[in-house]
Amino acid sequence: MFGYMGKILRVDLSESSISEETLSEDMCKMFLGGSGMATKYLFDEVPKGADPLGTDNELIFMTGPLTGTIAPSSGRFSVVAKSPLTGLWGHANSGGFWGPKLKRSGFDGIIIRGISAKPKYLVVDNGSAELRDAEGIWGESVFETTKLLRQKFGKNSNVACIGIGGEKQVRYAAIMNENHRALGRCGMGAVMGSKFLKAIVVKGGQKIQTGNKDAFDKAAKEAYALVDESLLKITLEVYGTNMGLDLTNIRGGLPTRNWQTGVFPNTDAINGPAIIEKILTGRKACFACPIKCGRLSDVKEGPYACEGEGPEYESVGTLGTMCGIGNLEAITKAHILCNEYGLDTISAGSTIAFVMECYEKGIITKSETDGLDLKFGDADVMIELVHKIAKREGIGDLLAEGTKRISEKIGKGTEKFAMHVKGLELPAYDPRSAKICGLAYVTANRGGDHITAYVEGPAILDIPFMIIEKSTIEDPLIENPEEAEVVKDMEDAFAIFDAVGLCKFMGVALTAEEVTPMIANAIGRDFDVDEFKKTGERVYNIARAFNVREGLTKADDTLPKRLLEEPMPEGEAKGHVVEKLDQMLDAYYEFRGWDKGTGKPTPERLKELGLDDIIDKIY
Ligand code: SF4
Structure with a gap:
């Protein structure tokens, strides 16, 4: 399978067993990879009501078809599990080098379930995998664990691990790779800690085959050049995030x-x-x-x-x-x-x-x-x-x-x-000064989050995103229901980025017309802008459906009272609150084809997206 290594590693920590399975072509077609594919596994395999810190929860590491290729910023990978912080869909995404190395070790992803009786770490090396005793490193920090494991497995190994926070199951513990790259949000580190899994070491040098190599290389190099010459590069590189x-x-x-x-x-x-x-x-x-x-x-x-x-x-x-x-x-x-x-x-x-x-x-x-x-x-x-x-x-x-x-x-x-x-917990942008951000916080599937839709870019930082046709927010202090579509479109576009393994910053510089040739030529089949949009929407809907299945209702799509009722006391947004969240939500549900009364994806919409098999799980 082009763009993929074709194999998933399964680890059952309760049984101390490891197996591998062939990646399903249908799953790749429907969900691409990364958070998209991981969410489908989560929906199908983690029972409704499962304890996020219990045996039945799965911790799913997944790369995408662009991860580890020469596409610009293709070092991204996702981890998905039921979140111990929210009790809902948990997702974290990281960059660095670990994701590409996992692919080069011969696997697209790792699905981990069960709870080990003793601390373990997993080593994945060129097509084989082994669980090892972690008692010598349990209790060590992220930095020390990474250092010790790299000393043991060599400089060509990459380490993702938890620190004391994950071991103690802090509900917002992160998994860290290469010391400072964080799978930060939703407590994925607590899930790993609950499983007594300290680290995953990946090694390998296997090649990633792309479908149409020449065309892929051309599309990737063109995209790379566009990013390299963009204003984004200058500002982000000079000043950082x-x-x-x-x-x-x-x-x-x-x-x-x-x-x-x-x-x-x-x-x-x-x-x-x-x-x-x-x-x-x-x-x-x-x-x-x-x-x-x-x-x-x-x-x-x-x-x-x-x-x-x-x-x-x-x-x-x-x-x-x-x-x-x-x-x-x-x-x-x-x-x-x-x-x-x-x-x-x-x-x-x-x-x-x-x-x-x-x-x-x-x-x-x-x-x-x-x-x-x-x-x-x-x-x-x-x-x-x-x-x-x-x-x-x-x-x-x-x-x-x-x-x-x-x-x-x-x-x-x-x-x-x-x-x-x-x-x-909310990130550092107050929606009273950019109202559209309030809508994005309440519709983000993982909870109050800025990079699900990244609408702070156009609304606060005056950075339009090329990845959708129109991302402009005319006046950040005015709640315009028509602009709810910007949130929906950006959520769908970035669902694709998380599925294929691209950094969302690329969405500033690249259009969907520039991204889709990379995907199509990597996976070796047609993948046009329409499919880009529809697949993004499918991925977004299955995560929402997971949340609905776990008990989420429309009432959960709301903001803290401070943002709705307490006027901003000073500055440019003085006197402002988020006033029309209900109207914005109605417009958003309409754009999504979701039921305005319940906030649930309608059976008709799910059918259109090819998600017939999950309808009876939420109705
Ligand atoms: S833009 Fe920054 S976060 Fe994104 S891939 Fe590049 S270095 Fe990593």
Whole structure:
């Protein structure tokens, strides 16, 4: 099968058994690969109501047909499982080099189920696989685990592993590959920890065969050149993902002190240029990527001395401004600590900010915080909480449960400022300053998330995405139901990126007409723009159907009350709330062909998408 290695590895940790199976051509045709194919496996194989941290949940690593090819930024791969944070569809996606190496080891994906009696790690090497005893590395950090395993298996091996956060089943624990690339969201690291699986080492040098090699190489080289010459490359490479911090702040949408305002007083100290000036030592690209958006950083001295990669924009927004912290060195330290422990920086920072507001309001007191003064702006306290969360130590045990569960536990009206959607903590863009982002947060299948639709690009950062015909948002402060289609179209387009193994930043520079020849010539069959759209929609619908099957209702498609009822107190968005979410949702459901009363994909729509077999699972 062109573009694929043709094999899936199955690991049953309860049985300590490994087997392989041939990749289904029908599955490839319908769902392409990556998160698309993994979601189909999840839907079919994980029983309704399964405990996300139990035996029946599956942890599915999946590459796509472009992963590991010469297509630009094709280092991406996905992990899908039922999320212990949301109880719904969990998905995380990462770059780096691990995904391409998994393919070169001879497999498109790995499906892991069961729970091991003892800590194990998995080695996949050139077509064979083996489970090994991990007792010597259980308890080690991400960095130490990666170092030890690479010493053992050589520099040509790549490691994805969990740290202490995953071992302790922090509900937003990440799986890390190459130390600093994160499968961050939805608690995939907790699922891995619940299975007693510490790491997966991949090795191999097998070739990926493309269907029409000459045509594929031509399409990939043309796409690479387009990205290489784009404005995106210049800005993203120079400033990293933190390039948009100032603009987000100017628009009044940079969440500050747990979203009490959207204006942070001193972004000069923590923005992209500040990173260059204070801590940057180099730039780093993922596999086959013309853009080096990764930051190599070094805080040389002082209490926050550390060395590693980052911080990304989201870490600056969550561990920084949401916590009222404008100290770049401290934010960098916390970001690198999260990587070392294997924690999602967005959920960690956001949860800390939420608890700081509970403390500010006197809802929790020093007697419940291990004596810590949880004041906004205190970087040392924020860092101490990162340690405690990862180890589930003292108050960290509560914070490890995530914002939604903490709020449900302590009550007292905290749900109004518990900043999550469906249990997933929100990223650092306030929809009161760009209303369309509110719709994107509530329709994202994995919960409150920015990169499912990436509509922050056109709405806040003034970056149109070429991947759909029209991504422009006329006025970010006006809720225009017609623009709900932008969210739907971007969700579908990026569902394809996650399925084939491309970085979503490529969607800024490349049109669907430029991406589809790469896919078609990789898989060796026709794949035009219509199929691109329809397949994206199919992938999007099956994830929604999974959520519906697990109990999601239309009532879950909503925002925290703060965004709906509390006017922004200052800045460009002063006086604004998200006013017309219901109207926007109705328009969105209409564009999707979903039932406006229930938010469920209609049987007719599912049939049109070829998903007949799942209709009776949700009706
Ligand atoms: S744009 Fe950045 S995140 Fe995307 S593949 Fe390139 S280096 Fe990795």
